[in-house]
Amino acid sequence: MKNTVRSLLIFVFDLFAVVVAWLGGSLIRFNFEWPEEYAQPLLLGLGVMLATQAVACRWAGLYRGMWVFASLPDLKRVLKAVALSALVLVVLIALDRGNPAIPRSLMLVYPVLLLVVMGGGRAAWRMWKEHNLYGGLIAQGKPVVVVGAGAGGLMLVRALERSADWRVVALVDDDRSKWGLELCGHLVAGAVDELADVLADHRAKHVILAMPSAASDVLRRATDLAVRAGAHVFTVPGLEDLMNGRVAINAMRPVAIEDLLGRAPVRIDTAHVQAMLAGKTVMVTGAGGSIGSELCRQLARFAPARLVLFEASEFALYTIEQWFARRRPDVEIVCLAGDVKDSARLDEVFVAWRPQVVFHAAAYKHVPLMEVRNAWQAVRNNVLGTLRVAEHAQRYGAERFVLISTDKAVNPTNVMGATKRLAEMACEALHSRGGVTQIEMVRFGNVLGSTGSVIPKFQEQIARGGPVTVTHPDINRYFMSIPEAAQLVLQAAAMGQGGEVFVLDMGEPVKIVDLARNMIRLSGYSEDEIRIEFSGLRPGEKLYEELLADSEVTRETPHPKLRIARSRPVAASFLAELNAWLAQSDPVSDDDVRRGLLRWVPEYTPMGGRPALRVVEMPTQGAIRVNS
Known part of the structure; x- marks a missing residue:
């Protein structure tokens, strides 16, 4: 009912706009004096224009828009209605053979006035409503x-x-224009480099x-x-979504370290x-x-018949099960502990x-923990876990x-890396x-926010007031987001x-x-308030990570973020010896593990402090004998 009344009022306004534009145009034509001799053709023309307006406004869809949000689409609808009225007026004047006839100057003046009244009325209403709603x-x-x-700043x-x-x-922007x-x-007060001065001038503490x-x-x-x-620095997650009206301003959050690492959005061949x-x-x-939980979330997008979730940790399995129960109850999941x-x-x-497709993400991955007493x-x-699955x-x-x-796994200096390289070799x-199963491996670096990664550790240390511990001033790492890694894993698997x-x-x-x-x-702290301490490299830790071994070459793939490494060949015959080594039931010391690896x-090059290991022979079957 309310919408019907609103539409009726707008319809009456648009008819009123025709009267104002028609009579106004006539008065302009006759120097604001009403010409009695032209009264009959002008009133006849007004009647035709009112009927035309009623049809034109419906045809143009003028009553679908909300005046309080009148914008460019509404202006386009007004232009369509005015254009139709102008066309009818041209035809009317061409057919008018009376004496006196409708003045031809109205073909120009009437559409202009009609556009001003209809468009201006809508704009004025929006300005008045916005002032009432937001002016305070x-x-x-x-x-x-x-x-x-x-465009992002405008929205x-x-x-x-x-x-x-x-x-x-x-506002600040680097565009001088x-x-x-x-x-x-x-x-727009100046360049980004002037941000500190602009903040000071306006006594602002938020960006x-x-x-x-x-x-x-x-x-x-x-x-x-x-x-x-x-x-304090904020950003709006998915600013493109904000521009499309899909994200509310209350979703604004402080800038996170992930926002500054420069990872471009991933696009995969979804088909x-x-x-x-x-x-x-x-x-x-x-x-x-x-990685496993994000893989599950990404997999759910592609309509699998079911997802079999295999996990050793009861709590982790419960957590991912609850996520699916809340977010994707439409996906059939099978939660299995094992x-x-x-x-x-x-x-x-x-x-x-x-299962027709198996993603093996189960692994021990913490380098120092696996290096000592857990090798x-x-x-x-x-x-062994990779081999069995x-x-x-x-x-x-x-x-x-x-x-x-x-x-x-590339040129490993630690037990964890060497075990992952050995797992790759077992898969190769x-x-x-042979067989029907295509076996593939996907190798990548650190993911932001993963369990045991450096970012959650730094966050905890900052929350405690410091210090933030970094092992070495020159240590560096590759990083990508968990969703990016999961999507590229799926792309590699399909490719x-x-x-x-x-x-x-x-x-x-x-x-x-x-x-750090x-x-x-x-x-919100300075390095004077929370200091950085260098604690020294941990067992098995590298200064620099590598993605390719020295002896490996790569070739391109159709996806710009994926390449294929060609490592040294691995003979199938080494599996028997590997299985025999893995089948040991007695405890194996860390040093014996390193010798075996x-x-x-x-x-594999164990770091200092380990027993000296020397390669003395490479037999034809691909195994390497070691003397200590």
Whole structure:
């Protein structure tokens, strides 16, 4: 009922606009004197224009828009209605043979006046309503400077104007052509480098980044300038979504370290991935871990028949189960507790569910923990566990088996990296035996926010008041987001033909000490308040991570962020010796583990403080004998 009344009132206004434009145009034509002799043709023409307006406005859809939000689409509808009225007027004047006739000057004056009244009325109504709704907020809220005066800045400023929490005082942008101009009544005060002065001039302590397409170095520079000036820096997640009206301004959050690492959004061939997964039973081992759980979330997008979630940690399995219950109840999941080394349990799972695609993400990955007193467990979990799951995938006819590997497998200096390289080699040997199962490996570096990673550790240390501990001033690492890594794993899996080691583009390495400094500043502290201490390299830790071994070459793939590494060939015959080594039931010391790993992984170089290991012979079957 309310909408009907509103539409009727707008309809009456549009008819009124015809009367004003027609009579106004007639008065202009006759120098504001009413011509009695023209009264009959003018009134006849007015009647025709009123009837035309009624039809034109309905045809143009003028009553679908809300005046309080009148904008460019509404103006286009007004133009369509006016254009139709003008066309009818031209026809009417051409057919009018009376004497006196409708003045021809109305063909120009009437459409202009009609457009002014209809469009201006809508604009005036919006201005009046916005003043009533939001005018009182102008002097309220915290003063804020917006970085970026482009399309993103425009939409952000409009949203902020409707918020009682914020008051835009200025904008900055590196585009010189915008300096001194205004955006929605707010001055573009200068370049990003002048941010500190602009903050001081307006006594503002808050900055919002509105640069969705800016390079990461620009974001880092703006953030650094703001933090040094003592301001709090915010961003709106998915600013493109804000521009499309899909994200509310209350979703604004402080800038996180992930925003400054410069990872471009990943685009994958969804049709190719969909063809691999749709309607299939997909199994993920380590389904509750950082990578495994994100893989499960990404897999749910591609309509699998079911997801088999295999996990050793009860709590992790419960957590991912609850996520699916809340977010994706439409996806069938099978939550199974179990150990990847347990052949009997794997038999039970593969017989019951017959997974067609298997992603093996279960692994021990913490370098220092696996280096001392846990080395044999790292071997059993990372190598034996991988071997068992891959063998079962082959035995039960899975279409694909995908091993999640790591950059630490390249020229490893630690037990964890060496076990992951040995797991890769075992998969390559299994694939060389043939069969229907395509076995692939995907190797990448650190993921942001994963369990045991450096970022959560730094956050905890900052929350305690410091110090923040960095092992070495020169240590660096590659980083990517967990969703990015998971998507590229899926792309590599769909692209592989079997036997490949895919290497993800990890971008540029990041110095850990710079990461620590940025996190301290983003938390609102200076290095004087929270200091950085260097604690020394931990057991097995490298200064620099590598994605390719020295002896390896790569070839391109159709995806710009994926390459294929060609490592040295691995003979299938070494599996028998490997299995014999893995089958030991007695405890194995850390030093014996390292000797065994060096036998299988010649590029493994244990760090200082370990027993001297020397390669003396490489037999023809590919194994390496070691003397200590």
